[in-house]
Amino acid sequence: MSVYLGSSVWPVVVLFKMDLIKKQRDLEGKCAPLKVYPLYSSLPSHMQLDVFRPTAPGMRKVILSTNIAETSVTISGIKYIIDSGMVKNRSHHPGTGLDVLKVQRISQAQAWQRTGRAGRESPGFCYRTYTNQEFDSFRKNPIPxxxxxxxxxxxxxxxxxxxxxxxxxxxxxxxxxxxxxxxxxxxxxxxxxxxxxxxxxxxxxxxxQFPLDPRYSKIIISAKDYNCVQEILTIVAMLSGESVFVNPPAKREKAVAAQNKFYSTAGDHITLLNIYRNYNNVAQKKIWCQDNFLNSRNLQYASKVRTQLSELCERYKVPMSTCGQDTEPVRKCLITGLFMNVAELQREKKYVTVGSKQVVSIHPSSVLFGSRPHCVLFTEVVQTGRCYLRQLSLIDPQWLTDIVPEYARKHRLTSYAS
CATH class of the missing domain: 1.10.10 (Arc Repressor Mutant, subunit A)
Incomplete structure (x- = not known):
């Protein structure tokens, strides 16, 4: 920090450090005159555009970014880069069957790519927060x-x-x-x-025929048996893009209060369904999204995906049924494609995935965080030291036994083991 704060020039600084994005307010309050901007893919468009606007005279611009700034965008005036040497990647573990989002080391090629973002218009500097010895241990290129x-x-x-x-x-x-x-x-x-x-x-x-993860395709096809095709199309569409939630560090409490009205005790999938239903019923969608701290662009994307999926259902004679406000058919239907993503609460108050016996925790962003339901279905695993489950639904273990009996028997769920 002292290197660039002590400079006589007021450069633009970019930090590729994901956890620092959450500390935006701390930097603005404790350092020299700074205007700090977050930058990541799910950030609303109007907030991303702030990054490109000039700051007031004497004010230093600091951009806290994920690897979106590595290749996706070019920001005028970048002079200094601080590279954390880390990136969040999705990887699959065939042994456990789980898809995991994990923070890991970048490759040497990515390090040089990040270095190249500085000084595109004039000489620049890149400060790497790792040693030459660590750099030499990096892979030459990222894994395809x-x-x-x-x-x-x-x-x-x-x-x-x-x-x-x-x-x-x-x-x-x-x-x-x-x-x-x-x-x-x-x-x-x-x-x-x-x-x-x-x-x-x-x-x-x-x-x-569906341009989706096969698990989601199976859920859509199965939805006709549970009379919830409309609801499933919405949930799958909402899961197909970036997060719709906007939680700016400076307004975190307001964001949580605004989003709370959509929360469902049945879990995150039904919460997403509630959000889309409300979004679809308002005229001034952008204003409504801003008021409720939701990403308008990502909801628009979900709407387009849903339209495409609806057209495919009509083409292949999948009836557009609905279960109304009853969430049980929806959660049962999710099991048909995501039955491999189930975790149960153990006597030690820890969650363990049914198939791979992986110890996991409910992510703090989930509406089920702190409630300790006996059995949950999840969409993905995020590994940041511990393994966290994201996008969960509350399910009854007996549903799994009824819907996929062979899988349940093989992996000895509570209902079979007791």
Whole structure:
């Protein structure tokens, strides 16, 4: 800090440090005259534009950014970069079947890319918060996404084209266990008949028509059996984009109070459903979003995705049924695609995932945080030291037993073990 604060010039500074974004107010209050701006992908457009506006004379601009500023945007006047050497990446663990968002070290190529963001208009400086020895230990290049992410969608599309995924010549060949894991997951979803010689079932062929994670496609197809197609389309659309919540550090209490009216004791998925229903019923959508600390752009995106999914349902004769205000059919339907993402509360008051026996905690952002429900279904896992579950729904363990009895029996849920 002393290096750039002591400079006689008032440069623009960017910090690639994700946890510092939450400390925006602390920096403005404790350091020299600063105007601090957050920058990340789910930030509302009008707040992202603030980054590009000039500050008052004598005021130093500090941008606290995720890796969105690494390649996605070019900000005029950048002179100093402070690189944390960290990035949040999504990776798949075939052994546990979980998709995890994890903060990890960048590659050398990413480090040089970040360095290059300084001095694009004049000489600049990059301060790295890691040693040369640490830099030398970084990977040369980032791991290609196909070698670290869930391949279920890729394998489903290859099978649709009549291609054997096990023998396909990938440009960046993924580990064998990733391909095998994807085939096994498709079998569990009912998309293929056998893992030995995988061929698509009628359900699998229909799943392939939706441009979604196959788990979500299965949920949509199953929704007709629970008379909740409308509700499921909304939830899947809301899960398909960035977070709709806006929680600026300076107005965190106001944001929580405004968003609280949408909260459901049934969980985060129903909360998202409530938000979309309210959004869809107002005329002045942008103003309504600002008043309720919600991201207008991301809700617009969800609306477009929902329209596309509705058209696909009509094309493939999926009836547009609704369960109204009853949330139980919706939560049961979510199990049909996300049954591998279930965790139970143990006697030690810790949550353990049913399939992989991973110790996890409910993320503080969840509406279920602090309530300790016995059994929850979740969308994703975030690892920041501990493993946290995000986007949860309260479920009854018996539902899992009824909907996927073979999976429940294999993994010995409470209802079977007792």
């Amino acid at each position: 996404e196909i070698q670290r992410c869930n391949l279920t969608s890729v394998v489903l599309q290859l099978l649709t084209l009549g291609i054997n995924p096990s023998s396909f010549d990938f440009m960046d060949k993924p580990p064998v266990e990733y391909v095998d894991g994807a085939i096994e997951q498709l079998k569990q979803l009912g998309a293929i008949e056998s893992t030995a010689s995988p061929k698509l079932t009628a359900t699998g062929k229909l799943m392939a």
